[in-house]
Amino acid sequence: MTTEALRAPRIATRPLRRISEKSGLDTAAGHVLMVLLSIFCLFPVYWMLASSLRPANAMFETSLVPTSMSLDNYTQAIDAIPIARMLINTLVFSVLSTVFQLLTGIIAAFAFARWKFRFDKLVYTAIALTWLVPFQVVMIPNYLLIAQMGLLDSVAALILPNLAAALAILLLAQAMRGFPREVIEAARMDGARNWRILWEVLVPNLRGTIASLAILIFISSWNEYFWPLLLSRTAENSVIQIGIQMFMTAEGNQWGPLMAASTLASLPVLLIYIVLQRQVVQSFMKSGIR
Amino acid sequence: MADLKISNVKKAYDGKPVLHGVDLSIPDSHFAVIVGPSGCGKSTLLRMIAGLEDITSGEIAIGGVVMNDIEPSDRGCAMVFQNYALYPHMSVRQNIAYPLRLAGVPVAERNVRVEQAAKILNLTDYLDRRPAQLSGGQRQRVAMGRAIVREPDVFLFDEPLSNLDALLRVQMRIEIKKLHKRLNATSIFVTHDQVEAMTLADTLIVMNGGRVEQIGSPTEIYREPASAFVAGFMGAPAMNLLPATVGADGQILLDAPGNPQGLARCALPEGSPVTLGIRPENVVLAETSGAGLPATVDLVEELGGSRVAYCNVAGHEMSVVLPASDDPLEGKPVWLTLPNQDLHLFDRISGRRLEADMTTGDKLAKREVETVA
Numbered sequence A: 001m002t003t004e005a006l007r008a009p010r011i012a013t014r015p016l017r018r019i020s021e022k023s024g025l026d027t028a029a030g031h032v033l034m035v036l037l038s039i040f041c042l043f044p045v046y047w048m049l050a051s052s053l054r055p056a057n058a059m060f061e062t063s064l065v066p067t068s069m070s071l072d073n074y075t076q077a078i079d080a081i082p083i084a085r086m087l088i089n090t091l092v093f094s095v096l097s098t099v100f101q102l103l104t105g106i107i108a109a110f111a112f113a114r115w116k117f118r119f120d121k122l123v124y125t126a127i128a129l130t131w132l133v134p135f136q137v138v139m140i141p142n143y144l145l146i147a148q149m150g151l152l153d154s155v156a157a158l159i160l161p162n163l164a165a166a167l168a169i170l171l172l173a174q175a176m177r178g179f180p181r182e183v184i185e186a187a188r189m190d191g192a193r194n195w196r197i198l199w200e201v202l203v204p205n206l207r208g209t210i211a212s213l214a215i216l217i218f219i220s221s222w223n224e225y226f227w228p229l230l231l232s233r234t235a236e237n238s239v240i241q242i243g244i245q246m247f248m249t250a251e252g253n254q255w256g257p258l259m260a261a262s263t264l265a266s267l268p269v270l271l272i273y274i275v276l277q278r279q280v281v282q283s284f285m286k287s288g289i290r
Numbered sequence B: 001m002a003d004l005k006i007s008n009v010k011k012a013y014d015g016k017p018v019l020h021g022v023d024l025s026i027p028d029s030h031f032a033v034i035v036g037p038s039g040c041g042k043s044t045l046l047r048m049i050a051g052l053e054d055i056t057s058g059e060i061a062i063g064g065v066v067m068n069d070i071e072p073s074d075r076g077c078a079m080v081f082q083n084y085a086l087y088p089h090m091s092v093r094q095n096i097a098y099p100l101r102l103a104g105v106p107v108a109e110r111n112v113r114v115e116q117a118a119k120i121l122n123l124t125d126y127l128d129r130r131p132a133q134l135s136g137g138q139r140q141r142v143a144m145g146r147a148i149v150r151e152p153d154v155f156l157f158d159e160p161l162s163n164l165d166a167l168l169r170v171q172m173r174i175e176i177k178k179l180h181k182r183l184n185a186t187s188i189f190v191t192h193d194q195v196e197a198m199t200l201a202d203t204l205i206v207m208n209g210g211r212v213e214q215i216g217s218p219t220e221i222y223r224e225p226a227s228a229f230v231a232g233f234m235g236a237p238a239m240n241l242l243p244a245t246v247g248a249d250g251q252i253l254l255d256a257p258g259n260p261q262g263l264a265r266c267a268l269p270e271g272s273p274v275t276l277g278i279r280p281e282n283v284v285l286a287e288t289s290g291a292g293l294p295a296t297v298d299l300v301e302e303l304g305g306s307r308v309a310y311c312n313v314a315g316h317e318m319s320v321v322l323p324a325s326d327d328p329l330e331g332k333p334v335w336l337t338l339p340n341q342d343l344h345l346f347d348r349i350s351g352r353r354l355e356a357d358m359t360t361g362d363k364l365a366k367r368e369v370e371t372v373a
């Protein structure tokens, strides 16, 4: 027994080292590929920023760095549309959508992951199917409902259909099912009932999943265009994506203000992503426990 | 008083029976150990006691109170899980304090009790670490700490040591035994490990296929296994179990092609199929021809202090424990003597021990066993 135990690690290290030598080359190649991909992804973003700083007469310049810079586009954009108001609307819409989708998702996922009830599989499948139904199918009924409620042209109407979403429920249910059953049972024996098990045991340990889900929901809400387009009547009650679109007119596109507005629209997302990303990495590292 | 009484408890998962009616009674402050092969329902039984699993039928009572419909946390049981089941996001201190926090114990008292538990378990230096920053043995101790702060009436352990390495396992085993001496709470301990079972148990419960095979003290179970299963399961190396048939005038004949070997006599009717059992340490091996069964040594395993010879006796394998020696035995012819007082006899059909089952006369089979010269 003891001799075996002593021998085992020596045998195990040899192939391991070989793997790491080989992967040295692989990682170098991987890095090159990733750098190329990053440039590919980041270039349009850079071009947007660069163009937003070019004066109107230099808009179609192809130099990588603008030869002359001005903030004219920004002042024009701010004058043309109520950009601050729109950004606030978008923020309210995105934050509330995220918060509510997470809340409803967490609670529904707990029910699916922890309880057996009549037709539970059926309900779960039905929820999964709603995810596959294209927006175009539900937009007319949703629109009519909102109209009947007298909520057209309001931020509340934007949020209403986004209070719950299949993606959040499915993802969280999956994560909760993967959580060690024994830890939940230990909590039960310690005297925690469902509500506490959910908020004091499950949720703190699913921070990674919740944070990445929050980013996903937030960004997709921020980028929501079609639904606001359908509901909005006035710029004051609309979101920034609609605002950007206002620079694309029948008489031609106002590229400068459009790029400026786009840049302003991307800043909050970037900021939130940076903040939450730290949280994601952190919680992924912490959850390497078990 | 927290004696445990389990009456005709059955469990079925989706109609598939897993426990077929278990009866058990464990006196207050006893240390009971449940052993059995994988899948025999040990964990299921323990989880039913804890309240984590519904009871299909039957009754479980702790301290005279029927627990069937009582919440796990209100049963006065604490459980230690195999994978520790610590809360990963809480420090050791928070882990141990969690049951107290849930019970609404005031902070000051909570701290005192956590410190106390930590002291007993040598965890004082680790109180502010996360479970991820602890070794397996330390995590196991935290799990025990979380169990003992509650001052439960009954401790339930589901293979708590099986994730630890051999050395630590022995240490923790001793610690658990000491802890039991100190706290004196009724304990039920599930394990695969024979040594753990033998050393920890006041009462040993051997399970097989959803049934209790035998209940008794470790020595009782070792000396008088109630069935061929228990005989083969308890003890390492395992007891030799050889198929035999009772011949004329009660002679036990080892089943072997061609020449049945006469072994001993018993008071059983001719033709009864039996299983003859003898522990490897009781077989006497001689290298010179003479009395006993002729055999050849196939293989010898060195264990340091002793060695085990695997012999072929008329087509059956028999292991023999021998004192350490440099004498090369492999491939050699040997003669094995099976002392009468060490023989166990089982019914080959039912597997039950033949002793009480004997109806031929007032003497019991085992006492009747005589050497066939």
Ligand SMILES: Nc1ncnc2c1ncn2[C@@H]1O[C@H](COP(=O)(O)OP(=O)(O)OP(=O)(O)O)[C@@H](O)[C@H]1O
Pocket: B013, B018, B036, B037, B038, B039, B040, B041, B042, B043, B044, B045, B192
């Ligand atoms: N949730 C479940 N659903 C269906 N069958 C189950 C469930 N849990 C356990 N079983 C079955 O019940 C039987 C007993 O399982 P149990 O976990 O009690 O075995 P065990 O004796 O603890 O085994 P081990 O020593 O491997 O832990 C097994 O056959 C198992 O497949």
Ligand SMILES: [Mg+2]
Pocket: B042, B043, B044
């Ligand atoms: Mg088990």
